[in-house]
Amino acid sequence: MLTIDHLTLQLPYYAHGHASWWKRRWATCLDDLTLQISAGEVHAVVGASGAGKSLLAYAIMGLLPPAARLSGQLNYQEKPLDAVRQRQLRGRELALIPQSLSALDPLVRTHRQVTWAAQRAGQPSTGARHAAQRALDHYQLDTQAQQAYAHELSGGMARRVLTAMAHVSQAQLVIADEPTVGLDPHQRQRVLDALRGLADQGKTVILITHDLRHALPVADRVTIMRDGKQVETALACAFQDDGTSLNHGYSQALWLALPDNAFTTATISKDKQGVSVA
Amino acid sequence: MRQPQPRLRAAISLVVTGLLVIGLIASQWLLGDTPQQMQFEARLAPPSVDHWLGTDALGRELWARTLAGLALSFWVGSLAAILSTLIALSLAALATLSSRLDALVSLLIDTLLSVPHLILLMLIAFALGGGTQAVIIAVAVTHWPSLARVLRAELWQLRQAPYVRMSRAFGKSRWFVLHGHLLPHLLPHCLVGALLLFPHAILHEAALTFLGFGLSPSQPAIGVLLADAMRYLSGGYWWLGVFPGLALLLMVLGFERLSRQLRRAL
Amino acid sequence: MRVIRRIAKRLVRLALVLLCVALVSFGLMMVSPIDPVDAYLGPQMAQVSPEQRALIAQRWGFDEPAVVQFGHWLRQLVSGDLGWSHVYNQPVSEVIAQRFQRSVMLLGSAWLLSALLGFSLGVVAGAKEGTKLDKAISTYAFITASTPAFWLAILAVLLFSVTLGWTPTCCAGPVGVLNQDVTLVTRLHHLLLPVATLALLGIANITLHTRARMLELMRSDIATHAFAQGASRIDVAWRHGLRHASLPAITLAFASLGELFGGSILIEHVFAYPGLGQATVAAGLRSDVPLLLGIALFTALFVSLGNMLADTLYGVIDPRIKVEGT
Numbered sequence: 041m042l043t044i045d046h047l048t049l050q051l052p053y054y055a056h057g058h059a060s061w062w063k064r065r066w067a068t069c070l071d072d073l074t075l076q077i078s079a080g081e082v083h084a085v086v087g088a089s090g091a092g093k094s095l096l097a098y099a100i101m102g103l104l105p106p107a108a109r110l111s112g113q114l115n116y117q118e119k120p121l122d123a124v125r126q127r128q129l130r131g132r133e134l135a136l137i138p139q140s141l142s143a144l145d146p147l148v149r150t151h152r153q154v155t156w157a158a159q160r161a162g163q164p165s166t167g168a169r170h171a172a173q174r175a176l177d178h179y180q181l182d183t184q185a186q187q188a189y190a191h192e193l194s195g196g197m198a199r200r201v202l203t204a205m206a207h208v209s210q211a212q213l214v215i216a217d218e219p220t221v222g223l224d225p226h227q228r229q230r231v232l233d234a235l236r237g238l239a240d241q242g243k244t245v246i247l248i249t250h251d252l253r254h255a256l257p258v259a260d261r262v263t264i265m266r267d268g269k270q271v272e273t274a275l276a277c278a279f280q281d282d283g284t285s286l287n288h289g290y291s292q293a294l295w296l297a298l299p300d301n302a303f304t305t306a307t308i309s310k311d312k313q314g315v316s317v318a
Numbered sequence: 319m320r321q322p323q324p325r326l327r328a329a330i331s332l333v334v335t336g337l338l339v340i341g342l343i344a345s346q347w348l349l350g351d352t353p354q355q356m357q358f359e360a361r362l363a364p365p366s367v368d369h370w371l372g373t374d375a376l377g378r379e380l381w382a383r384t385l386a387g388l389a390l391s392f393w394v395g396s397l398a399a400i401l402s403t404l405i406a407l408s409l410a411a412l413a414t415l416s417s418r419l420d421a422l423v424s425l426l427i428d429t430l431l432s433v434p435h436l437i438l439l440m441l442i443a444f445a446l447g448g449g450t451q452a453v454i455i456a457v458a459v460t461h462w463p464s465l466a467r468v469l470r471a472e473l474w475q476l477r478q479a480p481y482v483r484m485s486r487a488f489g490k491s492r493w494f495v496l497h498g499h500l501l502p503h504l505l506p507h508c509l510v511g512a513l514l515l516f517p518h519a520i521l522h523e524a525a526l527t528f529l530g531f532g533l534s535p536s537q538p539a540i541g542v543l544l545a546d547a548m549r550y551l552s553g554g555y556w557w558l559g560v561f562p563g564l565a566l567l568l569m570v571l572g573f574e575r576l577s578r579q580l581r582r583a584l
Numbered sequence: 585m586r587v588i589r590r591i592a593k594r595l596v597r598l599a600l601v602l603l604c605v606a607l608v609s610f611g612l613m614m615v616s617p618i619d620p621v622d623a624y625l626g627p628q629m630a631q632v633s634p635e636q637r638a639l640i641a642q643r644w645g646f647d648e649p650a651v652v653q654f655g656h657w658l659r660q661l662v663s664g665d666l667g668w669s670h671v672y673n674q675p676v677s678e679v680i681a682q683r684f685q686r687s688v689m690l691l692g693s694a695w696l697l698s699a700l701l702g703f704s705l706g707v708v709a710g711a712k713e714g715t716k717l718d719k720a721i722s723t724y725a726f727i728t729a730s731t732p733a734f735w736l737a738i739l740a741v742l743l744f745s746v747t748l749g750w751t752p753t754c755c756a757g758p759v760g761v762l763n764q765d766v767t768l769v770t771r772l773h774h775l776l777l778p779v780a781t782l783a784l785l786g787i788a789n790i791t792l793h794t795r796a797r798m799l800e801l802m803r804s805d806i807a808t809h810a811f812a813q814g815a816s817r818i819d820v821a822w823r824h825g826l827r828h829a830s831l832p833a834i835t836l837a838f839a840s841l842g843e844l845f846g847g848s849i850l851i852e853h854v855f856a857y858p859g860l861g862q863a864t865v866a867a868g869l870r871s872d873v874p875l876l877l878g879i880a881l882f883t884a885l886f887v888s889l890g891n892m893l894a895d896t897l898y899g900v901i902d903p904r905i906k907v908e909g910t
Contacts, residue, residue, distance in 0.1 A: 062323075062325035062583075063325070064323050064325065064326075098808075101812055103812060105803075129814075130811065130813070130814040131812070131815070132814060136812040138808070138809050140805045142804070142805045143805040143806060143808070144809075147824075147827040147828065147902070148827070156810075156815075156823060160810075160813040160814045160819065162814075191904055202809075205809075205813065209814075425601070425604060429605055430608075431842070431887075432602075432605060432842070432884040432888045432891075433842070433880055433883060433887070434842035434843065434845045434846040434849075434883050435846050436845075436849050437845075437879065438880075440864065440865075440868045440876075441613075441876065441880060442612060444612065444616055444618070444871075444876070445613065446617075447617040447618065525733065525846075525850055528853075529850070529853060529865050529868075530869055531869075544732075544734065544738060547738065548738065554746060556742050556746075559735075559742055560739065560742070563735030563738065566735070567730055567731050567735070570730040570732075571726070571727060571730040
């Protein structure tokens with residue numbers, strides 16, 4: 041479905057308080073990433089803040105800032121996914137649920153924004169309005185919320201509006217960037233169930249989250265990232281017991297750090313301490 | 319593909335502008351009294367090899383007068399911009415001391431902003447009786463409100479910022495807070511503000527002088543040159559009107575560009 | 585109710601600002617080294633004996649302390665009397681009314697033109713960032729933003745009036761024809777060049793501002809999200825950009841009234857257009873203090889009302905304000 045082959049991403053920055061303050065430097069934000077994501081799976085990408093998870097999402101969607109330097113190969117359904125193809129597929133085949141709530145336009149009513157999303161996915165205007173209505177109903181947003189502006193919505197409602205906007209696009213690959221932040225357990229479960237439901241329909245979901253706990257119940261496979269590097273990709277069922285079936289110390293530590301698992305450094309097997317655990 | 323490097327560009331612009339300004343100042347020293355020298359045999363001569371930009375009604379070289387005018391504009395503009403920035407900074411600082419002072423300062427800002435700049439300039443120049451000093455003071459006094467508004471908002475925000483309050487709570491002195499926390503934030507604003515004010519100051523000085531309220535007609539200011547040119551407009555002496563204004567435009571454009579690049583780079 | 589209270593608050597503020605303008609400008613007139621009696625007499629200065637000077641000073645109250653003069657002037661002001669203009673030998677209020685009638689044509693059309701054109705150019709440039717069109721528009725805007733208004737007017741006269749002879753060089757109508765005999769076409773013919781010059785300068789400001797807002801939006805989360813939905817740049821500019829750029833553009837258009845008026849002073853001076861701007865210059869050069877004070881107050885009122893209108897409009901259009909205003 042989607043293969044990522046030796047993907048490396050660099051962004052420019054300037055050093056502060058340095059003699060050569062005018063000189064541009066490059067920071068490596070994604071470092072030699074290789075992933076294969078197959079149809080019908082929920083693939084979780086887990087890592088701390090700053091691990092490069094969101095940048096990976098933007099790289100797949102082709103939404104990186106123009107100054108970014110990208111190398112490596114992306115393939116979508118056996119064909120190279122270059123900038124031109126990304127532009128064609130965005131909204132129709134590829135959808136993104138953004139992390140930031142400020143992705144909603146504060147000057148446009150909710151219902152209209154969702155309708156626009158449907159139109160951009162190629163639906164005619166009346167069809168788009170109905171599709172938007174159905175999606176909003178599905179995520180339990182009532183008439184009042186549909187007629188509201190972004191600042192009048194609660195965090196959880198806004199999150200559901202963003203999910204609904206990805207929902208109307210009928211995309212084959214959905215990238216959900218931290219879709220559970222700010223939701224109560226009940227709503228979080230609804231969103232995660234909805235993502236699982238998409239995968240069960242044969243679509244592909246990339247679930248980006250910093251919380252391994254939320255990813256494991258719905259994910260088929262999990263990729264752990266750290267500092268732009270891929271630590272390891274494992275089946276979700278490998279995260280069990282004391283984590284000895286995991287290949288890497290960092291993923292093991294992440295698993296053991298969950299409140300249900302009593303974490304002690306001693307439990308991490310010696311030969312797997314490739315990365316020091318801070 | 320070569321990508322633009324904003325900071326490198328800004329650094330180059332800074333050097334080029336600096337060299338041009340030094341050249342402009344040096345040229346005044348080399349020119350001596352050429353701008354005022356009359357040539358009776360070459361009155362209103364069009365541009366040629368002998369008279370690069372032509373001569374005016376008294377046979378004075380236009381290129382020399384234009385250069386002198388640019389230097390004059392530069393001095394008046396930079397002094398006024400610096401003075402204006404200092405006024406803005408001190409009033410913004412004053413406004414943070416108490417809410418009553420703040421109300422007073424914001425009333426003053428509103429008052430000055432509600433009168434068109436040019437009218438206020440005319441009033442102040444009128445009150446001070448004209449001349450170079452009057453123009454510098456008038457331009458400085460009219461241009462600070464917009465910058466003061468920015469600085470005032472910034473200072474209020476900084477005062478509320480947790481790290482500044484923590485610093486006070488840890489028993490750091492007022493001086494330390496000002497020096498260590500506030501100034502590093504405000505200085506870039508002031509620098510960019512002064513650079514932004516500078517082109518405005520130059521343009522307003524020229525306009526004021528052009529209308530007859532600013533520098534005295536005996537000085538070779540750009541405004542004076544253009545006001546002179548007005549009288550010879552219908553006679554077809556186009557060079558008198560075109561060149562001084564073009565020179566002023568190029569200078570203002572140069573500084574505008576520099577300030578834009580610095581803002582983008584910082 | 586809330587709206588009424590807000591408007592009342594604004595009106596009080598407006599009155600306060602106007603009082604301050606009166607105070608500041610009167611103070612400035614008082615410290616001026618120019619002798620009010622000399623200013624009153626003008627060229628006849630030399631023909632007057634000291635006794636007559638004292639008489640004039642007494643008649644117009646020049647010999648009284650500044651505070652008393654200010655109080656006197658303010659009382660007159662409240663009763664609607666702005667004083668007597670000795671340059672035009674008319675009441676100040678009449679001078680301002682007549683002159684403003686002529687200026688309003690110039691100001692209004694230049695304002696409308698620059699706001700509409702400036703906004704459209706800014707939106708187009710911002711939506712097509714980096715293209716040749718954007719570069720052309722921004723270059724134009726950057727250059728005109730740095731151009732001295734009066735120089736542009738001089739160039740326009742040189743080119744269109746002197747060289748090409750398409751437009752008249754001066755005034756609001758042909759010389760020697762009474763004002764009421766001037767036909768509308770002639771009037772417009774005389775207005776053409778001043779309006780074009782003034783608008784050309786006003787466009788730059790709004791274009792640059794709108795373009796900056798568009799670029800800001802195009803890099804925001806809103807635009808990234810729209811792009812992720814498959815929207816084109818045009819789509820984002822049209823649906824999101826127009827909304828986000830129009831609000832600040834409205835504010836700026838009203839806030840730039842003062843600058844526009846300043847520009848009109850210079851342009852009226854170059855084109856010898858007998859409007860309020862020309863009267864301002866005459867009042868300043870010939871020390872007509874009452875007229876100068878009257879014009880300062882009038883323009884302050886004009887600009888403040890513009891700003892108030894912009895604030896109110898903003899509150900009506902922007903859905904976010906309604907909640908914050910409570």
